[in-house]
Amino acid sequence: MSTPKFAHSSVSVHAELKKRVHDYFHNQDIKPTGSSNLYLKAIILVAGQILVYTHLVFFTPVAWMAILECMVLGLFTSGIGFNVMHDGAHGSFSKYKGVNRMAALSLDMLGASSVMWNNKHNIIHHTYTNIDGIDDDIEAKPFLRLAPTQKHYKLHKYQHIYFWVLYGFLYLFWVFFTDYKKYFSGMVGSVALKKLKKTDHLFFWGFKALHVATYVVLPIILCGFMPWLVGFLVYTFTSGVILSIVFQLAHTVEEASFPEAAQSTNKMEDEWAVHQLRTTANFATGNKIITWFVGGLNFQVEHHLFPKISHAHYPQISKIIKNTCIEMGVPYLEHPKMTTAIASHISHLKKMGQR
Template sequence: MEVSIVRFNREKGIDFVTELRQRVNEYFVEKNLSKFGNSNMQLKTVFMLCLYFTPFIILLSGIVQTFSSMMLLWAIMSQGMCGIGLAIMHDANHGAYSKNKNVNLALGFLLNVIGSYHVTWKIQHNVLHHSSTNVHGFDEDLDNQVMRFSPNQKRRGFYKYQAYYAPFFYGLLSLYKTLSKDFEQIARFHRKRLLAAEGLTLSKAIFQISINKILYFGATLALPMILIDLPWWQVLIGFLTMHFICGLILALVFQSAHVLENTSFHVADEKGSIDNCWAIHQMNTTANFSRKGKLFSWMIGGLNYQVEHHLFPTICHVHYHAISDIVRSTAKDYDIQYLEYPTFLCAIKSHFRMLHSLGKE
């Protein structure tokens, strides 16, 4: 049977892992805090939902008369779409939003409302990416035929231009996931026997995805075409623009945390094993950025603290800023690197330098 998940050496780094978990747990006990979401998280949820649905309701109301005003509303929706994905759904599908599993399930399902499928996302992100970060052949975030994200990936001639064409393909990320990728992944995950772990058969998953896509395109694209007093092709441009902006933002946030000049890339042995501690591996393959950007961090669901997220994915992101000091100091005590960029722009620059290097290598 094909190995789907990387196995790490549990004996290495055990002192660091034990001490780090103890310090983080002590923080929550001393502060008498829950590791789940708080009122700040609830406020953010309302804001992000309004950021998406309010302009959509205005679109459907029929009061939009010009192409420019319609495009503005689609652009605002793109920010709400990102907010739902980064700041609500992401925590919910990690089980970090609430201690109530039904709340997590309901808010995690918001991914379906914005066009994707929560099951494929959970397998790709929670199972494969988090367990096998930057491991060639295992981390699906590196699996891309159009671009080369790892030095262990076979190089093609056109990759030397990837630093230039990357923004265009990043912008297609959301639309690709909505149109095609969910179907491709569900078949692949079925072959790897990862789908059964979610309690789904292939036929049931395909049926759910198909119904979800029909409802999504019917409500989000066809309905505006019917109700808005503008040519259908202008509505289509607005819809595609929304997805393009969202895809570009999502790709830059996630790629600027892993595909960087200072992060490491790995290949597992024939048994799917890596001779390192999982937690230390996460710190070697992940970087933070824009620690001082409080509003920016609030908007992107604390995912500028990717190190803390990868080490503690079941802790709600509203706590990442506080525990980052604990993670940093513990890493220093054990002489383990803690990768961080001062700004998001610095991380993006490093990412594109890495793309250029991988392309011409």
């Protein structure tokens, strides 16, 4: 499937948003990259990951405490993904390219490939959000039907019930299957993978081997196979549920659109920025605890419009973006609470589960 083109508008929403946001950073005399608070948060999350892992593997506690610690390890893994890796991969963690690269490599340390992520997320998802057949983030066949243009199977009737289990296995599936599928097929869904450099191949295999040694081989040697298996499943299931639900609340809710290109021209109806506004939703932006933990990904509208701006600035620029959208008569989708966003996601799954 060829990638579609976006429409051009005489009155560009994107141009106006960029001007106003640029003026904000210029007038405040601040950089759009990460702040000292972000760096402190990164230290806390990485230190927490290392400490919990060390206690589990080298000073293994009793079973019930170990299971709880595996869940906490899943929280830290998700937190690092949201706050460190995500900003680093977008080049917004720091003004220094090398620091951003190091932050992005935190994903490789945790088992997934930052190279595959860059192709899947930064290049494809952020450009062609919610376009069926191109955006790999809404491709979960045959288990889930996330867009109205996708094929319907009988099991989808119950997807609003069993989706939690599928989300729990996302991280495991991501690390041990989908990365390899992309690597060997050279494709992200229907889009060709950007040509890999020699260093990309080295990093892919080197970090995959390091992850297996750290999270599989060493724990089995020190703790035994069954304790490792139970702990690893608890750890990855916790990570999978958290990572999945946060990303799904941004695009697969009732209010979000799933636009299609015109068949005759392969062109989208809206300009790129308006497309992002129609396909993306915020949630719980007033909750500081959620905002802190999910790395501002509850400000998903701001992130999709300005992915190279660190999430540390999203609460401030969200006011500018929302007011501009109101003035220009374009959508600004948001849920006041995380619970209402989850309810909307479940309702969307239920609707998509109908024939």
